[in-house]
Amino acid sequence: MIKLNVTTHSGDDDIIEVEAYDAKELEDKRNNNELESIAIGDNVYSRIDLKNIKRIREELEQLNEN
Numbered sequence: 001m002i003k004l005n006v007t008t009h010s011g012d013d014d015i016i017e018v019e020a021y022d023a024k025e026l027e028d029k030r031n032n033n034e035l036e037s038i039a040i041g042d043n044v045y046s047r048i049d050l051k052n053i054k055r056i057r058e059e060l061e062q063l064n065e066n
């Protein structure tokens with residue numbers, strides 16, 4: 001599983017686990033004016049509300065555990 005940190009203009013800051021992550025695909029969806037919403041993991045976001053989508057690196061998680 002891949003963990004993503006998703007932030008929105010409305011103030012949400014979510015950690016989401018997904019099976020696969022394709023930054024280019026999400027970028028294309030965010031720039032597609034024909035879409036109103038985007039599903040990321042089990043969550044659905046308004047396309048225009050998405051602020052940042054960042055992958056959480058496993059190395060950082062391991063450092064935080066120690």
